[in-house]
Structure formats: C-alpha cells, structure tokens
Amino acid sequence: GCEVCLQNTHLTSCYVATFFLKKGEIPKWLQGTLIRNGPGMHKIGDTVYNHWFDGMALLHSFTFKDGEIFYRSKYLRSDTYRSNMEANRIVVSEFGTMAYPDPCKNIFAKAFSYLSHTIPDFTDNCLINIIRCGEDLYASTETNYIRKIDLETLETNEKVDYRKYVALNLATSHPHYDTNGNTYNMGTSIGDKGKTKYQIIKIPQSKPGDKEHACFTNCEVICSIPSRSLLRPSYFHSFGMTENYIVFIEQPFKLDILKLATAYFRGVNWASCLGWYPNDKTYIHLIDRETKKILSTKYYTDALVVYHHVNAYEEDGHVIFDIVAYNDNSLYDMFYLKILKLDDAAFEKQGKTFSSPSCRRFVIPLQHDKNVELGTNIVTLENTTASALKEKDGYVYCKPEILFEGIELPRINYDYNGKKYRYIYASKVQWRPVPTKIIKCDILTKTCYEWREDHCWPAEPVFVRAPEAKEEDDGVLLSSIVSSDPKTSSFLLVLDAKTFKELGRASVTADIHLDLHGLFIPEK
Ligand SMILES: CC1=C(/C=C/C(C)=C/C=C/C(C)=C/C=O)C(C)(C)CCC1
Numbered sequence: 372g373c374e375v376c377l378q379n380t381h382l383t384s385c386y387v388a389t390f391f392l393k394k395g396e397i398p399k400w401l402q403g404t405l406i407r408n409g410p411g412m413h414k415i416g417d418t419v420y421n422h423w424f425d426g427m428a429l430l431h432s433f434t435f436k437d438g439e440i441f442y443r444s445k446y447l448r449s450d451t452y453r454s455n456m457e458a459n460r461i462v463v464s465e466f467g468t469m470a471y472p473d474p475c476k477n478i479f480a481k482a483f484s485y486l487s488h489t490i491p492d493f494t495d496n497c498l499i500n501i502i503r504c505g506e507d508l509y510a511s512t513e514t515n516y517i518r519k520i521d522l523e524t525l526e527t528n529e530k531v532d533y534r535k536y537v538a539l540n541l542a543t544s545h546p547h548y549d550t551n552g553n554t555y556n557m558g559t560s561i562g563d564k565g566k567t568k569y570q571i572i573k574i575p576q577s578k579p580g581d582k583e584h585a586c587f588t589n590c591e592v593i594c595s596i597p598s599r600s601l602l603r604p605s606y607f608h609s610f611g612m613t614e615n616y617i618v619f620i621e622q623p624f625k626l627d628i629l630k631l632a633t634a635y636f637r638g639v640n641w642a643s644c645l646g647w648y649p650n651d652k653t654y655i656h657l658i659d660r661e662t663k664k665i666l667s668t669k670y671y672t673d674a675l676v677v678y679h680h681v682n683a684y685e686e687d688g689h690v691i692f693d694i695v696a697y698n699d700n701s702l703y704d705m706f707y708l709k710i711l712k713l714d715d716a717a718f719e720k721q722g723k724t725f726s727s728p729s730c731r732r733f734v735i736p737l738q739h740d741k742n743v744e745l746g747t748n749i750v751t752l753e754n755t756t757a758s759a760l761k762e763k764d765g766y767v768y769c770k771p772e773i774l775f776e777g778i779e780l781p782r783i784n785y786d787y788n789g790k791k792y793r794y795i796y797a798s799k800v801q802w803r804p805v806p807t808k809i810i811k812c813d814i815l816t817k818t819c820y821e822w823r824e825d826h827c828w829p830a831e832p833v834f835v836r837a838p839e840a841k842e843e844d845d846g847v848l849l850s851s852i853v854s855s856d857p858k859t860s861s862f863l864l865v866l867d868a869k870t871f872k873e874l875g876r877a878s879v880t881a882d883i884h885l886d887l888h889g890l891f892i893p894e895k
C-alpha cells in the first residue's frame with residue numbers, strides 16, 4: 372500500500388488477472404462487465420497531489436462469464452496522464468492541486484495568458500464515473516472533457532470536448548438514461564456573452580449508420596436555466612429526472628468565476644474557488660420535459676449541500692425526490708490526503724467535524740389552491756412528514772423528511788429510475804468519509820440490511836437485475852471490497868439483493884483501489 376493515499380500506486384500498466392480464489396456461487400445468469408473508475412495514483416515523480424479527487428483515473432473491470440470472473444485494470448491514458456508521465460511530475464492542475472506546466476518560464480507571463488482566456492483549460496483526467504453516450508462508453512469528470520474508452524481492453528480513445536457541440540464548461544458525471552437509449556446531462560455555461568446559465572442537454576441514442584460522434588453533433592439543449600448569480604453559479608454533482616420533470620437543486624455551494632479565472636495567478640487550487648453560503652436558500656427547480664420550461668413556483672429549502680440524487684418520481688400531483696444531503700460543505704475538505712491519512716485519534720483532535728450525510732425526501736406539490744392561507748402545508752400526500760408551506764409572492768418553503776442517516780454513494784435498480792421505488796443500496800459512512808458497510812434501505816418499512824466485515828472498505832454497490840425479475844429487488848448487488856489488512860486480499864462481493872446474503876466472492880491477486888462510481892454493462 373501507499374503511505375500517501377492509502378492505496379497502491381504501482382499499477383502503471385494493464386493488469387489482467389483471473390480470480391484465484393472463489394467462494395460460493397456466482398449466478399450463471401450474471402453475464403457482462405462491471406466497469407468502474409476512481410483515482411488511482413497520487414504521486415508522480417517527486418510530486419504529490421493534495422486531494423483524493425486529484426489522482427490519475429484508474430479504470431477497472433470485472434467481467435462475468437459462465438460463473439467465472441476476470442479482473443482488469445488500466446490507467447486512463449488522458450492527455451493529462453501523458454503530460455504528467457512525460458515530465459515525471461504533476462504538470463496539470465486538478466481539483467485540489469494547482470500545477471504550473473513550465474517552471475523555467477516566468478509564472479506571471481503564464482498567468483496573464485491564462486487570465487486572457489478567463490476560463491482556463493481544464494483537465495481531462497476523467498476519474499469520477501463511466502457514462503454511456505450513444506453506443507459508446509466514456510470516462511467522465513466534471514470539466515468539459517470526457518474520454519472514450521474500450522469496454523473490453525480498457526484502452527483510452529478520443530477526447531470529446533462538450534464545448535464543440537454545446538455551450539458547457541462543466542458537466543456532471545451523473546447523467547440519466549431513458550429506455551430509448553438517450554442520455555441526459557446537465558452542466559454550466561460560464562461567461563457566454565456574460566450570461567452564466569445551467570444547461571440540460573439530451574445526447575440522443577445512436578442509429579445504425581450514424582457517423583462518429585453523431586450523438587454529440589445531434590446533441591440538443593433541452594432547457595437553459597439562468598443562474599441566480601452571474602458570477603457565482605451553484606456547484607452541482609447530479610440531478611433528478613422523473614417521467615415529466617427534471618429536478619435541479621441550486622444550492623448555496625457556489626463556484627466563484629472571478630476566483631476561478633484568477634486561480635493560476637494567485638497560485639490557489641480550484642477547490643478554493645468553491646464557497647459555502649450558509650445563510651442563503653437552496654432553490655429547487657422543476658423543469659417540465661415536455662414544454663422545456665421551468666415551473667414558476669419558487670420552491671426552496673434551507674441551505675444544504677447535495678452531491679447525489681437518489682431517485683425522483685411523481686405521485687398524485689407531487690414530485691418526490693430523494694437526495695443525500697449535508698448541512699455544510701465539509702465533505703470536500705475531508706478528502707485532502709493529509710486529513711485522510713490521520714489515524715482516528717489525530718482525526719478527532721484536528722477539530723473539524725465531518726457533517727454526516729442524510730438521505731432526505733422532498734415532496735413538491737405541483738398545484739395548489741390559490742386561495743389557501745399563507746403558511747399552510749400544501750402537501751396532500753399521505754405517509755410522509757415532508758412538507759411544503761405556502762408563502763407570499765409564489766414562494767413555497769419545502770421541509771424534507773429524513774429517510775436514513777449516514778448513507779452515501781446511493782444506487783437503485785435503474786429500471787425504477789423516475790418511478791415510485793422502494794429500495795436504496797448505498798455505502799454506510801460513520802464519522803469518517805471512508806465507508807465501512809454496504810446497506811440496503813427499505814423506504815416503505817424504514818428498515819435496513821447491512822453487510823460488513825473486519826478490515827473491509829466496500830465500494831459503491833451496483834445493483835444488477837435478474838433476467839426474469841418480478842420484484843424491484845430481484846437481482847444481485849456487486850461491490851469491490853478493498854482490504855485494509857495487508858495480509859488479506861481484495862475481492863469482489865456478490866450479494867443477493869433481496870436477502871442481503873452473500874452468494875459468492877472472488878479474491879484477486881492484484882491490489883484493488885478504492886474507487887468512486889461505475890456501470891454494469893450486460894453481455895449483448
Ligand atoms: C477539475 C475541476 C473541477 C473538478 C471537480 C471534481 C473532480 C469533483 C469531484 C467530485 C466527487 C468525486 C464527488 C463525490 O461525491 C471543478 C471544481 C468542477 C471545476 C474546476 C475544475
């Protein structure tokens with residue numbers, strides 16, 4: 372293991388391994404590849420990144436074939452990776468680390484040339500997720516770049532720049548998909564004619580005979596939402612989508628564009644351009660997918676920070692959405708490597724506490740009687756304590772119901788995305804950001820199943836539906852488990868999603884890295 376970032380830094384080339392130790396049974400119907408992404412290298416030459424989200428993207432995959440599992444891992448060959456390797460030091464800036472490409476040249480001359488561009492050229496170190504656009508898979512981060520990858524070999528292909536097709540400087544790593552194969556994503560357009568706006572885009576499915584990148588050339592802006600503040604658009608990591616609406620949360624965790632434009636010059640990292648405004652409101656925007664318009668009612672809630680939407684759906688004239696939210700912005704600070712490295716005692720002593728995530732349900736009434744008195748709760752749905760109080764001037768103050776405490780990296784059976792659903796699969800976090808358990812939460816009964824084992828750090832659990840699934844939880848849950856004990860190896864865990872019983876596991880000879888997100892691609 373690596374003393375800097377708690378994981379191996381030696382996987383510089385393709386690592387292919389067959390699992391050597393299998394316990395239990397992997398269902399024969401499970402055919403396909405789980406492909407995942409996350410930071411894997413935090414030291415290059417003598418230089419070290421500051422933040423866990425800075426590490427060079429390391430792809431890995433678990434291929435299931437007739438009850439056997441094959442493992443493969445490979446660093447994403449981004450332009451960033453190549454430049455860093457060639458220089459044998461960090462030369463491209465990442466979220467938490469500012470880098471200067473050429474130390475021999477005058478830093479100020481460099482800074483001025485960056486300033487003249489306002490928005491600097493961001494990294495293509497796509498370390499967060501794997502997304503599907505058309506027929507192709509891409510590694511993604513939150514800048515304007517995504518990198519096409521090969522599912523089978525994990526090789527890196529071309530770089531796609533969203534800006535060539537739509538006005539987007541940042542885009543999320545958590546798109547949505549519909550059953551026709553279209554992809555929906557959201558991002559931020561900065562400084563285009565002085566107008567900062569959020570954009571919802573639709574990347575259409577591929578059709579036979581399509582040209583290369585047809586899905587991007589045919590990409591369509593569904594809706595533009597003006598930012599409340601031109602110089603401080605809200606930061607966002609994901610969004611929600613129901614059958615008829617898109618849910619966008621404009622939170623008081625904001626990106627300062629002037630700070631961003633001068634960060635090189637000032638020698639500070641991108642992370643320092645994010646600001647938390649606890650006295651501001653959090654605005655909830657609902658966008659009608661049919662009319663492409665934002666609903667005029669001004670729904671809002673108290674200041675919060677959200678990264679992951681869990682799911683959203685409509686019921687009896689309400690939009691219901693579940694998110695994992697925090698009371699402040701401490702999460703990104705917790706992932707500085709100097710904090711992650713601390714042992715429990717030192718962690719406690721450094722004073723900063725980690726705002727614990729909670730899964731919150733918001734219930735938004737789409738219509739209400741115009742004559743109801745101010746202060747009335749206009750939620751008419753039963754079985755929820757979430758409320759929406761009518762206020763003057765078209766404002767509605769929404770108060771969530773807390774569904775579950777201490778969960779992150781939520782996943783669902785994606786067949787139920789946008790629909791009424793019952794189960795959330797997630798990682799359970801206690802008072803440190805590294806998860807120690809996998810959990811299944813039943814929203815209906817408010818009960819949970821948990822899986823844990825000593826020295827095990829489980830990754831985000833991915834649900835895969837069984838072939839003839841009848842119920843929402845008919846399927847398996849896949850999670851790669853990193854062992855924090857050097858004597859035991861890492862493994863892939865297969866749980867029965869219904870009972871949460873272990874079906875099987877397969878240990879790998881290679882070190883598995885702690886990752887972020889991924890996708891299961893069924894065998895065609
Ligand atoms: C490089 C870069 C960014 C990168 C953000 C990243 C890499 C965020 C990762 C978030 C994760 C992994 C959250 C998990 O919950 C910004 C700030 C968007 C804008 C400036 C340039």
Ligand SMILES: [Fe+2]
Pocket residue numbers: 544545608678679888
């Ligand atoms: Fe995420």
